[in-house]
Amino acid sequence: MMTLEEFEGLGAREREDQSGKKGRIRVCQAAGCASCGSDKVLAALKEKLQAAGLEQDYEAKGVGCMGLCSEAPLVTVEPGEVLVGKVTPEDAEELVRNLQQGTPPTKRLPEMPFFTRQRKIALEHCGVVDPERIQDYLARGGYSGLYKALTEMTPLEVVQEITASGLRGRGGGGYPTGLKWGTVHKAAGDVKYVICNADEGDPGAFMDRSVLESDPHRILEGMAIAGYAVGARTGYIYVRAEYPLAIKILRTAIRQAERQKILGTGIFGSSHSFQIELRIGAGAFVCGEETALIASIEGNRGQPRNRPPYPAVSGLFGCPTLINNVETFANVPAIMREGAEWFASVGTEKSKGTKVFALAGSINNTGLVEVPMGTTLRELILEIGGGCPGGKSVKAVQTGGPSGGCIPAEKLDTPVDYESLTALGSMMGSGGMIVMDETTSMIEVARFFVDFCRSESCGKCVPCRVGTQQMYTVLDRICEGQGTSEDLELLERLCDTVRNTSLCGLGKSAPNPIMSTMRYFREEYTERIRKPESVGTR
Amino acid sequence: MLTQAKRPAPPTDDKRWRIVDATMRRQSYRPAALIETLHTAQEVFGFLDDDTLRYVAGSLSLPLGKVFGVATFYHHFQLKPKGAHSCVVCLGTACYMKNATGIVKMIGEEAGIAPGETTPDGKLSLMVARCIGACSLAPGVVADGEVLPRPTLDDVRALVKRWLSE
Ligand SMILES: Cc1cc2nc3c(=O)[nH]c(=O)nc-3n(C[C@H](O)[C@H](O)[C@H](O)COP(=O)(O)O)c2cc1C
Ligand code: FES
Numbered sequence: 088m089m090t091l092e093e094f095e096g097l098g099a100r101e102r103e104d105q106s107g108k109k110g111r112i113r114v115c116q117a118a119g120c121a122s123c124g125s126d127k128v129l130a131a132l133k134e135k136l137q138a139a140g141l142e143q144d145y146e147a148k149g150v151g152c153m154g155l156c157s158e159a160p161l162v163t164v165e166p167g168e169v170l171v172g173k174v175t176p177e178d179a180e181e182l183v184r185n186l187q188q189g190t191p192p193t194k195r196l197p198e199m200p201f202f203t204r205q206r207k208i209a210l211e212h213c214g215v216v217d218p219e220r221i222q223d224y225l226a227r228g229g230y231s232g233l234y235k236a237l238t239e240m241t242p243l244e245v246v247q248e249i250t251a252s253g254l255r256g257r258g259g260g261g262y263p264t265g266l267k268w269g270t271v272h273k274a275a276g277d278v279k280y281v282i283c284n285a286d287e288g289d290p291g292a293f294m295d296r297s298v299l300e301s302d303p304h305r306i307l308e309g310m311a312i313a314g315y316a317v318g319a320r321t322g323y324i325y326v327r328a329e330y331p332l333a334i335k336i337l338r339t340a341i342r343q344a345e346r347q348k349i350l351g352t353g354i355f356g357s358s359h360s361f362q363i364e365l366r367i368g369a370g371a372f373v374c375g376e377e378t379a380l381i382a383s384i385e386g387n388r389g390q391p392r393n394r395p396p397y398p399a400v401s402g403l404f405g406c407p408t409l410i411n412n413v414e415t416f417a418n419v420p421a422i423m424r425e426g427a428e429w430f431a432s433v434g435t436e437k438s439k440g441t442k443v444f445a446l447a448g449s450i451n452n453t454g455l456v457e458v459p460m461g462t463t464l465r466e467l468i469l470e471i472g473g474g475c476p477g478g479k480s481v482k483a484v485q486t487g488g489p490s491g492g493c494i495p496a497e498k499l500d501t502p503v504d505y506e507s508l509t510a511l512g513s514m515m516g517s518g519g520m521i522v523m524d525e526t527t528s529m530i531e532v533a534r535f536f537v538d539f540c541r542s543e544s545c546g547k548c549v550p551c552r553v554g555t556q557q558m559y560t561v562l563d564r565i566c567e568g569q570g571t572s573e574d575l576e577l578l579e580r581l582c583d584t585v586r587n588t589s590l591c592g593l594g595k596s597a598p599n600p601i602m603s604t605m606r607y608f609r610e611e612y613t614e615r616i617r618k619p620e621s622v623g624t625r
Numbered sequence: 626m627l628t629q630a631k632r633p634a635p636p637t638d639d640k641r642w643r644i645v646d647a648t649m650r651r652q653s654y655r656p657a658a659l660i661e662t663l664h665t666a667q668e669v670f671g672f673l674d675d676d677t678l679r680y681v682a683g684s685l686s687l688p689l690g691k692v693f694g695v696a697t698f699y700h701h702f703q704l705k706p707k708g709a710h711s712c713v714v715c716l717g718t719a720c721y722m723k724n725a726t727g728i729v730k731m732i733g734e735e736a737g738i739a740p741g742e743t744t745p746d747g748k749l750s751l752m753v754a755r756c757i758g759a760c761s762l763a764p765g766v767v768a769d770g771e772v773l774p775r776p777t778l779d780d781v782r783a784l785v786k787r788w789l790s791e
Contacts, residue, residue: 119761122772156761159774290717290756328664328701329757367664369699372755386659388698404657447719447760454761485718519760521718535721539755545698 098225116149125160131176151301153214156454209417213301232423245316251427253439258412261505274407285326289488292519295413299333303340309416372543391591434460438504448521479524487516490596492603536600551594554585568619633683708750715765717756
C-alpha cells in the first residue's frame, strides 16, 4: 500500500509548478463557452504569452465552467480572481499586459451577488482545475478522501460518515444517501455495482454536465469511495449522448486514473479494486429513472419496472446496485476530506449542504450557482440571478423539470429545500430553475410539459401512455380557446388518475405542471374558456 | 471456440465492420453489448440499416425483433440515412421560452420537412432534441455538430438557405 508520503507526492510536482508562476489566466473550455469561441481565446493567450517571452512566469490554462454562462466566454485572471466576460481573441494582448502589470482588465465583471452569495462544495474546483489533467486535481487534495477511506476507515465507517453528514440524493427524490449506501453494504452477494446517473434529462438542467466537464475526477473519486463502502468492484457512469464533451473528458479522466493506479486493480497498491466503465445513453428521458437506466445498461429498451425490489437489493444483472446522481457523488469527496460534521453545518435541519441550480429562462444571469440549502427563491432569482431582463417582473419559477411545478411569484420567499418545494406542489428535482416573466402564458407552459411527457412516456403502463395523451388533448383544446368548464373538471380527474396509478415517477409526476398551474393560475384557464378570443394575447 | 464459428460474416467487406466487431468483442459478445454496438455502428456508418441490425443480432445471438425494438425505442438511433447537413433544434424548456418552436416552423417552411425528416435532395436533416444542456445559450441549435451561440431566427434562416442552395 502506498504510504501517505507517497500519496501526497503524487500532486507535489504540480503544486510546485503552479506556485512557481507569478500569475495565470484561466479560460473556460466547457460546452457553453466553447461554442462562443473560448478555444480561440485560449490559443490567442498562449500565443501572446509566448510572443512576449513570458511563459516562464505566466500561463494560460483551460478549465471548466465558471458559472456565469450569460457572459460567455469567460476568463479569470490570477492573482486577484478577476473575472472577465465576453472575451474575444483580440482581447488577449491587453489581458497579457494586465497580467504583467497588475492592471485591471477593461472587460472585468463587477463584484456582484452572483459570486458573493454562493457557497461552493460540489463546484469547488469548477473553473479552477484543468479537467483533462489528473495532476491538477491531485495537487488540490483530490483523491485524498479515497485515500483516507482506504487507509483509515472500514467500509461500515464510511457508510456511517455519509449517514452522519445528512447528505440526500441530488437527482430529485432526496433519499438519504447514507441509508441507501447502508442497504447495499448489507445486501448479500459477491458481485455488486455502483452506478452514477448522469442522464440529466430534465430540460433546463445542466448542472451535471458542467460538473462532468469541469471536474470529472471528483465523480470518479466519489464513486470509488462508494465502491469501497458498499463492496462493489465495478462502476458504471450512464451519461447521455447529448453531452459529447463530457463523454470525452470522462474517458480521459478514467484512463489517467487507471494509469496512476487510482482506479482499476490494486488501488494505491492495496488489495481493493474498482473499475469504472462508461455507458452512453441514447436519447430517452425515461432512462433517468433508475430501473429504466439499469435496463438500458443491460442492453434493453429503457422501460422502468415495479419497485420493490429496489436496485439496492436487486439491480444491475440482478445484483445489489447503488445508484446515485452526479451531484450526490460530487459531494462525497468533500465530506470524506472535511468530515460529516462540517458538511452538516451547512444548510437546514432536514436538507444539509448546498444545492447547485441551473438558472435559465427569463433571467439576466443565466448559468450555474451553488447555494446553501434554505436560501430563498427570491435571493436566488432576484439577487443572484439579477431578475428578468428588460425590467419585466417575475411571474413564476419552474423547478423540477417535467415532474415539477410552477411556483408563483407570491411564494418567492420560500426557502429552497426538499420539503418546502414539495409542499408548494413542485419539487427540488435535479436543480433546473426556469424563470418565467409576465409575458409567459402559464397554460401554454403546462401544455409544453404535458407534450413532453406524452412523447417521452415509455408506453409500458396504460395510465401514463394513454393518460398523458388524454391530458394533452383536453389541455390543447382549452389552450386553443375551444374548452368548456367541464373540461377543467375532466382534466382534474385525469390528473388524479394518472398520478395515482402510473408505474414509475414519470407518470406519477406528469400531472404536476398542470396541477400547479391550475392551483396558482386558475384564472388563465377560466379566461381561455370564457373568452376564447384571449388566445394569443398573452 | 464453438460460439465463434456460429457468428455471421459482416454484410460487406467494408473495413469499418472491424470497428463494430471490436466493440462487441470488448464486451465478450454479451447481449448487454447491444446498445454500445448500435452506437458504434451508427458512428461508423451514420445510420442503422436493416443489414446492420441483422448482423448485430446474429453476432450477439439476439432475436432480430429485440434488436429492432431497442433501435426504435431510443431517439438517438437513426434508421434512415441523414442529409449532408444536419440541424438539431432543442425544444427543452429554456429553448421553448426563447421561441425554439418558431425555428422549427421556419425550417419546415424553408425546407419543407418536419422534425425527423430529410429533404428529398438529401441536403438537410432536421431533428429536435429535449435539452442539449446549453440552456444558457438558448435557443439551442446544433448545426452540423456545433452548438450555435444564441442564434436568432434570421441567423438560422440564413444558414438553412445557404445549405439548401449548395
Ligand atoms: C422519469 C424520471 C427521470 C429521472 N431522471 C433522472 C436524471 O436525469 N438524473 C438523476 O440523477 N436522477 C433521475 N431520476 C431519479 C432516479 O430514478 C434516481 O432516484 C436517482 O438517480 C437516485 O440518485 P440520488 O439518490 O443520488 O438522487 C429520474 C426519475 C424519474 C422517475
Ligand atoms: S432547454 Fe434547450 S438546451 Fe436546455
